[in-house]
Amino acid sequence: MHSTSAKLHKKAFREDQTHMPDKEKNERQGPSVSPQEALDFHSMGRPGKLEITPTKPMATQRDLSLAYSPGVAVPVQAIAEDPSRAFDYTTRGNLVAVISNGTAILGLGNLGALASKPVMEGKAVLFKRFADVDSIDLEVDTEDADAFVNCVKLLGPSFGGINLEDIKAPECFIIEQQLRELMDIPVFHDDQHGTAIIAIAGLINALHLTGRDMQSTRLVCNGAGAAGIACIELVKSLGFRPENVILCDTKGVVHKGRTEGMNQWKSAHAVETDRRTLADALDGADVFFGLSAKGALTPAMVKSMAKNPIIFAMANPDPEITPEEVAEIRTDAIMATGRSDYPNQVNNVLGFPYIFRGALDVRATTINDAMKVAAAQALADLARQDVPDDVAAAYQGNRPKYGPNYIIPVPFDPRLISAIPVAVAQAAMDSGVARKPILDLDKYTNELSARRDPIASTLQRIYDRVRRQPKRVVFAEGEEEQVMRAAVSYANQKLGTAILLGREEQIKDTARNAGVDLSKPGIEIINARLSRRNGIYADYLYERLQRKGYLFRDCQRLINNDRNHFAATMVALGDADAMVTGVTRNYSTALDDVRRVIDARPGHRVIGASVVLARGRTVIVADTAVHDMPDAHQIADIAEEAANFARRMGYEPRIAMLAYSTFGHPPGERSERVQEAVKILDKRRVDFEYDGEMAADVALNPRLMQQYPFCRLSGPANVLVMPAFHSASISTKMLQELGGSTVIGPLLVGLNKPVQIVSLNAKDSDIVNMAAIAAYSAGA
Numbered sequence: 001m002h003s004t005s006a007k008l009h010k011k012a013f014r015e016d017q018t019h020m021p022d023k024e025k026n027e028r029q030g031p032s033v034s035p036q037e038a039l040d041f042h043s044m045g046r047p048g049k050l051e052i053t054p055t056k057p058m059a060t061q062r063d064l065s066l067a068y069s070p071g072v073a074v075p076v077q078a079i080a081e082d083p084s085r086a087f088d089y090t091t092r093g094n095l096v097a098v099i100s101n102g103t104a105i106l107g108l109g110n111l112g113a114l115a116s117k118p119v120m121e122g123k124a125v126l127f128k129r130f131a132d133v134d135s136i137d138l139e140v141d142t143e144d145a146d147a148f149v150n151c152v153k154l155l156g157p158s159f160g161g162i163n164l165e166d167i168k169a170p171e172c173f174i175i176e177q178q179l180r181e182l183m184d185i186p187v188f189h190d191d192q193h194g195t196a197i198i199a200i201a202g203l204i205n206a207l208h209l210t211g212r213d214m215q216s217t218r219l220v221c222n223g224a225g226a227a228g229i230a231c232i233e234l235v236k237s238l239g240f241r242p243e244n245v246i247l248c249d250t251k252g253v254v255h256k257g258r259t260e261g262m263n264q265w266k267s268a269h270a271v272e273t274d275r276r277t278l279a280d281a282l283d284g285a286d287v288f289f290g291l292s293a294k295g296a297l298t299p300a301m302v303k304s305m306a307k308n309p310i311i312f313a314m315a316n317p318d319p320e321i322t323p324e325e326v327a328e329i330r331t332d333a334i335m336a337t338g339r340s341d342y343p344n345q346v347n348n349v350l351g352f353p354y355i356f357r358g359a360l361d362v363r364a365t366t367i368n369d370a371m372k373v374a375a376a377q378a379l380a381d382l383a384r385q386d387v388p389d390d391v392a393a394a395y396q397g398n399r400p401k402y403g404p405n406y407i408i409p410v411p412f413d414p415r416l417i418s419a420i421p422v423a424v425a426q427a428a429m430d431s432g433v434a435r436k437p438i439l440d441l442d443k444y445t446n447e448l449s450a451r452r453d454p455i456a457s458t459l460q461r462i463y464d465r466v467r468r469q470p471k472r473v474v475f476a477e478g479e480e481e482q483v484m485r486a487a488v489s490y491a492n493q494k495l496g497t498a499i500l501l502g503r504e505e506q507i508k509d510t511a512r513n514a515g516v517d518l519s520k521p522g523i524e525i526i527n528a529r530l531s532r533r534n535g536i537y538a539d540y541l542y543e544r545l546q547r548k549g550y551l552f553r554d555c556q557r558l559i560n561n562d563r564n565h566f567a568a569t570m571v572a573l574g575d576a577d578a579m580v581t582g583v584t585r586n587y588s589t590a591l592d593d594v595r596r597v598i599d600a601r602p603g604h605r606v607i608g609a610s611v612v613l614a615r616g617r618t619v620i621v622a623d624t625a626v627h628d629m630p631d632a633h634q635i636a637d638i639a640e641e642a643a644n645f646a647r648r649m650g651y652e653p654r655i656a657m658l659a660y661s662t663f664g665h666p667p668g669e670r671s672e673r674v675q676e677a678v679k680i681l682d683k684r685r686v687d688f689e690y691d692g693e694m695a696a697d698v699a700l701n702p703r704l705m706q707q708y709p710f711c712r713l714s715g716p717a718n719v720l721v722m723p724a725f726h727s728a729s730i731s732t733k734m735l736q737e738l739g740g741s742t743v744i745g746p747l748l749v750g751l752n753k754p755v756q757i758v759s760l761n762a763k764d765s766d767i768v769n770m771a772a773i774a775a776y777s778a779g780a
């Protein structure tokens with residue numbers, strides 16, 4: 001590293017450290033769990049963490065004939081003729097086996113195949129949760145390497161990849177090497193390479209922050225097993241000098257001439273030295289890698305390390321030393337552990353889901369060094385970027401900022417799914433191991449984000465359209481930090497110009513304190529009080545409100561002092577294309593402000609529609625914002641608006657008019673109102689599918705709907721019109737909180753100009769989504 005920049009980084013490091021009170025710096029950040037909680041978690045409901053669900057309908061005789069005999073014979077023959085067709089007709093292309101014999105379960109030691117099952121199930125669900133890779137755990141009850149290899153090799157046709165886990169050294173090296181030779185799918189021992197990739201990513205950033213370079217930094221790795229050996233191999237391949245890397249195990253330093261407890265993998269890293277113990281090795285060292293066991297690093301050893309030591313105590317579940325213990329001795333360390341409840345979690349969970357995702361998507365034959373380095377570099381780069389609210393939320397609202405306490409992204413960072421697999425896939429293609437290269441990497445990146453979060457696929461189309469036709473969006477609450485972040489994100493994503501409304505000095509102060517850079521192109525600040533358009537805006541408002549009890553003075557005041565009125569008037573008069581507000585004011589107040597300025601589109605009714613994404617299914621619910629107790633005509637109007645909205649979102653509407661009853665049973669006044677609304681739609685001869693009244697389960701479940709053969713819906717409803725605001729609001733909020741659904745909205749539909757209102761205290765990611773939706777509604 002260049003010496004000036006090294007000095008600068010050192011300075012930044014010192015400043016960051018001095019701003020950080022020691023307590024805060026090393027305290028546990030996440031929830032810690034009690035043993036009882038851990039047992040309850042695993043036993044509640046169905047024991048374990050995994051279930052298997054079919055992806056094809058299995059409801060009728062025909063389904064059975066297709067899925068099983070006789071239909072299944074056709075793909076069987078196709079695969080027999082051409083094995084690559086297995087990727088088209090079976091789960092193989094997206095299925096990874098997590099396989100262990102339980103000989104090195106975390107840092108708990110050899111507790112056997114069965115005891116390893118909770119960890120392996122855990123890895124399998126993480127594959128799914130983070131990267132939409134289907135995964136199954138297999139515990140193989142043998143310590144014999146040949147038997148293990150034979151077992152896995154014979155299982156090969158079932159899977160697209162093999163993730164070996166928690167197999168002790170040195171057998172793990174033999175097993176992995178043999179399987180890599182025998183199999184034509186990626187075989188990856190996660191404790192070796194997954195760990196090495198994440199540790200290297202963290203190390204790259206820790207070196208950067210402390211102004212060190214790879215050639216002269218001295219590293220000591222305690223633990224000469226699967227993880228330790230793989231880590232130092234990758235460290236050396238990146239440029240560390242072999243003589244600067246000392247490996248230790250239970251017998252101390254692995255030095256030339258040592259015979260006790262050695263094997264060929266350790267010997268490859270033996271150094272010429274007279275240091276014999278871990279304490280000797282650490283004296284003056286820059287970096288400690290702990291891949292050994294709880295408590296292996298003592299405070300005295302930490303004390304003897306160089307200035308600004310880098311300490312990665314990665315043993316699980318308990319690290320070699322705790323961050324609290326380190327903080328007692330010195331305040332200049334960069335500290336990481338393998339746990340999620342401290343800052344800087346260096347854990348292979350950050351890697352394996354995404355590395356396999358990238359490898360599977362190009363049908364890689366293997367996971368090679370180029371792919372590993374690409375993953376590490378992509379991870380390191382990500383930590384240096386500004387983080388979105390979702391990450392702050394995962395850390396109880398603390399927004400991590402690149403520095404000693406944030407050298408590596410957290411597992412819940414939503415950007416990982418698009419960043420890492422792309423880097424891995426690209427490296428696989430470049431290094432010639434991809435059997436199915438990806439031609440359009442931009443498209444692939446978009447598809448990746450959709451894999452993790454169903455919201456993304458719906459929003460993707462919207463973002464793409466806005467990017468092609470960028471819009472000027474006014475952010476009415478420009479002085480709020482999360483609004484500024486949203487505006488920056490809007491501009492960065494090339495969606496158009498973000499206009500922040502507020503006092504310039506105030507906005508700039510807040511931005512400076514929050515570390516938000518507003519100097520980039522695409523961001524404008526407008527102070528309503530100083531705007532030259534105020535006169536015109538006040539005239540416009542007076543024209544609208546003079547017969548509603550407002551004096552000209554009142555209108556001037558609203559324009560000068562109230563940002564919602566000013567912003568809405570900007571949109572009404574074409575100075576901005578769309579508006580977003582709501583962070584500081586409750587929904588109905590903000591809506592009243594907007595309605596004073598903007599009417600419903602002629603012939604339309606303003607409603608709120610929420611988009612609910614649940615278990616791969618998207619349903620639009622209306623009216624979730626405006627009408628409290630709609631009468632029959634209003635319910636019919638809501639259905640029409642919701643149908644328009646569904647079409648704009650790309651869905652052909654099938655509307656269920658919901659009630660607590662289904663087609664007259666049980667009878668009741670509220671249901672009659674819905675029946676009446678259906679008759680009104682009949683008279684209007686609308687051009688979409690609708691029927692009702694019906695209960696929500698009938699609307700959504702095809703089997704239940706079949707009991708009403710006269711029902712006019714051709715399939716399960718994708719738009720649910722609720723009988724009243726309370727049922728709409730209660731059901732969407734329950735779906736969000738209990739059902740694990742993602743709910744976007746309420747979105748305002750039917751206004752003459754595009755305005756969206758977010759919920760109070762919305763996060764920056766919600767605000768930017770709403771801004772994009774508003775911009776999308778602004779059309780061509």
Ligand SMILES: NC(=O)C1=CN([C@@H]2O[C@H](COP(=O)(O)OP(=O)(O)OC[C@H]3O[C@@H](n4cnc5c(N)ncnc54)[C@H](OP(=O)(O)O)[C@@H]3O)[C@@H](O)[C@H]2O)C=CC1
Binds near residue numbers: 168251290291314
């Ligand atoms: N944070 C992460 O993502 C990961 C962390 N790990 C952690 O790393 C550790 C090792 O795992 P793994 O490599 O798979 O296991 P292995 O069984 O393959 O290797 C363990 C190694 O640690 C050494 N060791 C054990 N106790 C001590 C001690 N007190 N002092 C010095 N050396 C010791 C052993 O020495 P010897 O050779 O003399 O027996 C051996 O070399 C575990 O705690 C595990 O949880 C592993 C993978 C990922």
Ligand SMILES: CC(=O)C(=O)O
Binds near residue numbers: 105190315347348
């Ligand atoms: C994280 C992990 O794989 C381990 O500790 O073994």
Ligand SMILES: [Mg+2]
Binds near residue numbers: 106165166190191
């Ligand atoms: Mg492991």
